[in-house]
Amino acid sequence: MDLTTFLIQLLNALQYGLLLFLVASGLTLIFGIMGIINLAHGSFYMMGAYMAFALTSATGNLFVAILLGIVLSALIGFLLEWGLFSRLYKRDHLDQVLLTYGLILMFEEIRSMIVGDDVHGVRIPEMLSASIQLSETLSYPVYRLFMSGVCIVLAVLMYWLIRHTRLGMMIRAGSSNREMVQSLGINIDLIYRLVFALGVTLAAFAGMLAAPVSSVYPGMGNQVLIICFVVVVIGGVGSVWGAFVAALLIGLADTFGKVIIPDFAGLTVYLLMAAVLLWRPEGIFRRI
Amino acid sequence: MSHEVNRRQFLISSAAVAAGLALPSAPLFAQGARKVRVGLMLPYTGTYAALGNAITNGFKLAVEQGGGKLGGSEVEYFTVDDESDAAKAPENANKLIKRDNVDVLVGTVHSGVALAMTRVAREAKALLIVPNAGADEITGPLCAPNIFRTSFSAWQPAYAMGNVMAERKHKNVVTLSWKYSFGEQSVAGFKEAFEKAGGKVVKELYLPFPNVEFQPYLTEIAALKPDAVFVFFAGGGAVKFVKDYAAAGLKSTIPLYGSGFLTDGTLEAQGEAAEGLLTTLHYADGLDIPKDKEFRAAYASAFKMQPDVYAVQGYDAAQLFATGLAAVKGDVGKRDELVKAMESATIDSPRGKFTLSKAHNPVQDIYLRKVEGKENKVVSVAAKALADPARGCRM
CATH class of the missing domain: 3.40.50.2300 (Response regulator)
Structure with missing residues (x-):
C-alpha cells in the first residue's frame, strides 16, 4: 500500500466511522442514557430513509424533505413514547425486547404496504453531486464529505447538550435516579418523552442523510442495528464522547480489516469489541 | 337509464342462477380425474x-x-x-x-x-x-x-460473461462479490471462462455479506488499475455498489461488468449510474x-x-x-x-x-444486455445453448 492509497483508506475509515456515529447517536440516548433496549432503532433509521425517498419525490428537494422528515419523526417518537415506551420503564428488559422486536415487524410490514418491496434511490442534491479528484483514477464524492461534516457538527451539539446545558443535567440526573429528580419538582416524564423523540429523530435523520448514498431498500434497518449496539457498548453505555471514539475505532478496524486481512473482514469489528470489553468491561468511557 | 340497469341486473342474476344450477353437476364430470x-x-x-x-x-x-x-x-x-x-x-x-x-x-x-x-x-x-x-x-x-x-445456475451467466470480457480484449480483471456461496460460484464461473480465453484475474475481492461499505474496495481497485471489473451483487447492495462505483469516478476509467442481477429490478433506483453497463443473463428486454x-x-x-x-x-x-x-x-x-x-x-x-x-438445468442462451434508459436491452447472444457442467452430479 503506497502513501496515497493509505491516506485515502484513512479517509474512508474516518468517513465511515463518522457515519456510524450518526446512525448510533440516537441509540446512545435511548439505550445508553435512558436504559431502554431498543431493537427498533434500525427501523427508525429505515423509516427516515423511506421518508427521504417519499418526501424528496414529493417536494423535489432533499433538504426540504429532511426538514419535514425531522418534524414527522419527532412526532412519531413522541407518540411512541407516550403510547408504548412510557409504560415499560419499570418493567423487565425482556418486555422491552419483546415490544421493540414487535415494532421491527410492524415497521417492515407497514413499509411493505405503503411503499412496496422495491429498491429505491434518492438523488444527491445538485450542489453536492460533484466529486473531488484524489488520485489518477479515484475521486471522492463531495456528498460523503458533507455527511462527515454534518456528523461532526452533530457530535459537538450532542456533547454540549448532555454535558453543558440544564436539560442535559436533568437528563443525566434522571438516568441515575428518577424518583429523586421527580421529587425535586422536575417533570421527568416530559423530559424522557423529549429525549426519546430526539433519539428517534436522530436515527431517522441518519437514515435521511444516508439515503442518497446507501439507497433505500427493505430490511436496511436490521443491517445497521447490530453495529449500532456495538458502537454504544464499546464506547461505554451512556457516553456520547465514548460512542464517538468507538465509531471512529470501528471505522478504522472495518476499513483496514477489509484491506489487510480480507478473509476475516467480517470479524475485525467484533474482535475489536471483544478486546475492548476484556480490557474495560464497561466500555472505553464509563457512564457520564 | 334505470331500465338498462334493471335489465343488466336481471341478466347477471339469471346467469348466477344458471351457474348455481350447473355447479352441483360439475363434480360428476370431475370425479375420474383428481385435481x-x-x-x-x-x-x-x-x-x-x-x-x-x-x-x-x-x-x-x-x-x-x-x-x-x-x-x-x-x-x-x-x-x-x-x-x-x-x-x-x-x-x-x-x-x-x-x-x-x-x-x-x-x-x-x-x-x-x-x-x-x-x-x-x-x-x-x-x-x-x-x-x-x-x-x-x-x-x-x-x-x-x-x-x-x-x-x-450461478455458473451460467458468469461463465458467459468471462467469454464476453475476453473478447472485449480485457487482460487483467479484478472481481468483487459478497463472500457467500452464490457470489463465490459466480466468480468461479467467470474466472473459468475468462482465464481459459487467456485473461487473468489479478485479484478476487470479497466482502462479508450483507455489508455494503464498498469504499475500501473501490480505493483498492483504483490502486490496482485493472482493465475491467467483474462483480456479483443483487438488490439493495447492487444499487449502492453501482452508484458508489460511478461516484468514485471509476466508471469512466475502469469498465464494470456483472451477472445480470446487478441491473435487474434495480434500474429505477440506480438512475444514470447504471447507464451503459453490460451484464449477462438468460433474459433481456x-x-x-x-x-x-x-x-x-x-x-x-x-x-x-x-x-x-x-x-x-x-x-x-x-x-x-x-x-x-x-x-x-x-x-x-x-x-x-x-x-x-x-x-x-x-x-x-x-x-x-x-x-x-x-x-x-436449462440449456439456454445467455444474453449480453446493455442498460439503456430503464431497460436491460439485449445486445447479442453471449453464449448459445449454454449448459451448466453439473459438476458432482451422478445421474
Whole structure:
C-alpha cells in the first residue's frame, strides 16, 4: 500500500466511522442514557430513509424533505413514547425486547404496504453531486464529505447538550435516579418523552442523510442495528464522547480489516469489541 | 337509464342462477380425474416478496392460459410463505409434502432455502421444480431424477460473461462479490471462462455479506488499475455498489461488468449510474421472440404490471410440469413417465426455447444486455445453448 492509497483508506475509515456515529447517536440516548433496549432503532433509521425517498419525490428537494422528515419523526417518537415506551420503564428488559422486536415487524410490514418491496434511490442534491479528484483514477464524492461534516457538527451539539446545558443535567440526573429528580419538582416524564423523540429523530435523520448514498431498500434497518449496539457498548453505555471514539475505532478496524486481512473482514469489528470489553468491561468511557 | 340497469341486473342474476344450477353437476364430470396438487413454497414477505409474487403470477398465468388447467388437469394450490428463512425450510417443505400431499413442490428464490428443499425432496422422493435459486449444487451434487430447475445456475451467466470480457480484449480483471456461496460460484464461473480465453484475474475481492461499505474496495481497485471489473451483487447492495462505483469516478476509467442481477429490478433506483453497463443473463428486454411479446402482453393485462425474469421462470415452471402432466394424462402416479416427459421437454419460454440438461438445468442462451434508459436491452447472444457442467452430479 503506497502513501496515497493509505491516506485515502484513512479517509474512508474516518468517513465511515463518522457515519456510524450518526446512525448510533440516537441509540446512545435511548439505550445508553435512558436504559431502554431498543431493537427498533434500525427501523427508525429505515423509516427516515423511506421518508427521504417519499418526501424528496414529493417536494423535489432533499433538504426540504429532511426538514419535514425531522418534524414527522419527532412526532412519531413522541407518540411512541407516550403510547408504548412510557409504560415499560419499570418493567423487565425482556418486555422491552419483546415490544421493540414487535415494532421491527410492524415497521417492515407497514413499509411493505405503503411503499412496496422495491429498491429505491434518492438523488444527491445538485450542489453536492460533484466529486473531488484524489488520485489518477479515484475521486471522492463531495456528498460523503458533507455527511462527515454534518456528523461532526452533530457530535459537538450532542456533547454540549448532555454535558453543558440544564436539560442535559436533568437528563443525566434522571438516568441515575428518577424518583429523586421527580421529587425535586422536575417533570421527568416530559423530559424522557423529549429525549426519546430526539433519539428517534436522530436515527431517522441518519437514515435521511444516508439515503442518497446507501439507497433505500427493505430490511436496511436490521443491517445497521447490530453495529449500532456495538458502537454504544464499546464506547461505554451512556457516553456520547465514548460512542464517538468507538465509531471512529470501528471505522478504522472495518476499513483496514477489509484491506489487510480480507478473509476475516467480517470479524475485525467484533474482535475489536471483544478486546475492548476484556480490557474495560464497561466500555472505553464509563457512564457520564 | 334505470331500465338498462334493471335489465343488466336481471341478466347477471339469471346467469348466477344458471351457474348455481350447473355447479352441483360439475363434480360428476370431475370425479375420474383428481385435481393436481401444486405446492408453492415461495417468499411472500421480506426482501424477496416481490420475486415470490412474480413467480406465482407467472405460474398462474400459464395455468390460466391452459383454461384453468395444467396439461389437461385441474389445479389446486397449496401456498406457504418460506420467509427466505433457511432454518424453517425443512419444516415448511415437509408440511407441503407430507400434510398437504402435493404432487409437485415449486420453490424457491433464496438459495439456502432451496438447498434445504432439495435435500427434503430427495429424501421424500417428491417432485421439485426450482423456479429461481441459482445455487450450483441443486443441479450438481444434489441432482436427482425428481429435481428440476427452470431458472439458471450461478455458473451460467458468469461463465458467459468471462467469454464476453475476453473478447472485449480485457487482460487483467479484478472481481468483487459478497463472500457467500452464490457470489463465490459466480466468480468461479467467470474466472473459468475468462482465464481459459487467456485473461487473468489479478485479484478476487470479497466482502462479508450483507455489508455494503464498498469504499475500501473501490480505493483498492483504483490502486490496482485493472482493465475491467467483474462483480456479483443483487438488490439493495447492487444499487449502492453501482452508484458508489460511478461516484468514485471509476466508471469512466475502469469498465464494470456483472451477472445480470446487478441491473435487474434495480434500474429505477440506480438512475444514470447504471447507464451503459453490460451484464449477462438468460433474459433481456427487447428480445425479438414472438413468444416473449405475447407473454409480456398477457402478463401486463392480467396483473397490471410488467413481467420480469422471475415471472418468466415461474411461467416456465408451470409449462415444464404441464408437459409432464399431459404425457401421463394427469396420472401423477406414473412418476417415471412423468419425469421422462419433463426431462425431454422443449420449453417454449419467453426467453427463447430451451431444453434441459441431464442434471435437469436449462440449456439456454445467455444474453449480453446493455442498460439503456430503464431497460436491460439485449445486445447479442453471449453464449448459445449454454449448459451448466453439473459438476458432482451422478445421474
